[in-house]
Amino acid sequence: MRPADRFFNEVLLTAPPAAAVTSVLVAHLLPSQPPFLDALRRVSSLAAVIPKPRSVHRTVFEQARAFAPVDTMTREDLAGEQGLVDYLERRAAGLPVVLLDVGGYFSPGLKTACEAFSGQVLGVVEDTENGLRRYAAHDKLPCPVYSVARSPLKEAEDRLVGESIVFSAEALVRELGEVLPGRRACVIGYGKVGSSIARTVRARGLPVTVVERDPVRLAHALSAGFSAADRPQSVLPGADLVFCATGSRCLAASDLAGLSDGAFVATATSADDELDLSGINDLFTHRPIARHISRYERGGRHFHLLNDGHAPNFLHGSALGPAIHLVQAEILVALGRLATTAHAPGLCEVPHGIRCAIADLWVHTFHPSTHPHPLLKEMS
Template sequence: MVFSTEAVMRGRGDILHGRPALVIGFGKLGSSIARLLQAKGVQVTVFDIDPVRRTQALSPGLHRRPRPRDRPDRRQPGALRDRRDSLRGEDFSHLRNGAYVATVTSSEDELDLAELPDVYTRTIVGDHVTRYRTTGHCFYLANDGNAVNFIHGASAGPFIFLIQAEILAAIRMLTREDLAPGIHEVPAPDREAIAATWLSYFNR
């Protein structure tokens, strides 16, 4: 994700190092992205709706977004995010002028470009870069809002089988008649068994 975003920026003569970035979502992907950006000298601010994750973002010295609303502002020149529907139509005008927006999944899941005001014109300005521009403001969208890491052939690889196995374990739980209504999590022993099986097969 970070490699591909940096490659897109360099293709237009911009650099990532030393610039601020906003990471929306501090889950497994977002936290990894934030820490790697920090290691590359990027000034990282994190936003997540979960107060526990916002607290976790403080421990490695990352900045935490103080406002409760999920809305980037003009102080943030980059948006790297991993949370569903993170940027809605009205949010784009709050991005800092010249911001790069990169996502880790499809644009339909992540960005509400359909609600972008009609005053923005769309122009392809480089390989995998589209500029959205209006009077006095513009931002750049990487890979049409789709997963930017797919530009360079990145994929989940064998790790996807861990996710698929936990989905199967969750389905098995849902078939149990004694499962009470509510939110449930795959039990730790099942996750350990899945991880051990995966390790024995993929990491001999």
């Protein structure tokens, strides 16, 4: 039995039973997913899987189809007032449902779904900071929304995500015969992923300037020894390698006109989350010059956009190792809690003691030589 399967077996033995609940899952269909999908269908009736569009491994896609219907959809497909209701009626009519989200897919239609769906939306579990912001922007949430985005169990994953983004960006740069050393880097956003990117780029020997508007994070960047500024416009002219890691459209097309000649731009999420590219065709001419690299030109100057502005790490599988299973286990526990316990509408988090127990099981499974302590608290 694979270590991941043993780990999820232990989690399911101690997690609240989900009873008769249906789930709908948004997911990156990458090699780390099958053990989680298998565990998920053991605690819920998996009605459908919605793959994130730029992170689909063909073999995993076929494996997912053996678990449940796989519906190729975008956030926009569910964004209309009736979009989510119609989808739930098609896949889970009349059933109690927990929505497992990555990126706020269900946020626009959640209120209508809670009011008009023939079944019952028990709640949402959101995996990302970007998605959490979408739910937090509701004036009043119509159901409970569990956030694992800011869980301490996710910190290991976020660190590895930052490293994988730098790895993939460098792989693309090298396709043009270029290298990272010798470049001046700018990292916009010093959250968990952005700080990991900054540390990884500095470890490659590049000078790094961090751009961060939040004063606490700006202080953290400065105390970690980075040059820092509170707005990108003052930094971009001197940067020839830019990573955008805010999830909130940190650069507009007009900002890109201020880049250093020949700069490379990469993001940590999707293009529509990080970049406002409206009007870019009025400012630049562009053409693909290599697979997943486009060159934008204006007035004899140019910059390169990696992977059309989408996170490049998924081009190389975004391998995160066993750390990804920590967050997946917390998602399963949150699902069980929504299925078995009445919750008031609003944002929720899995209690600290349960997170400690998940971590203890993970250490025991993947690093048994560390002699972990007994479970700190039963997951109930």
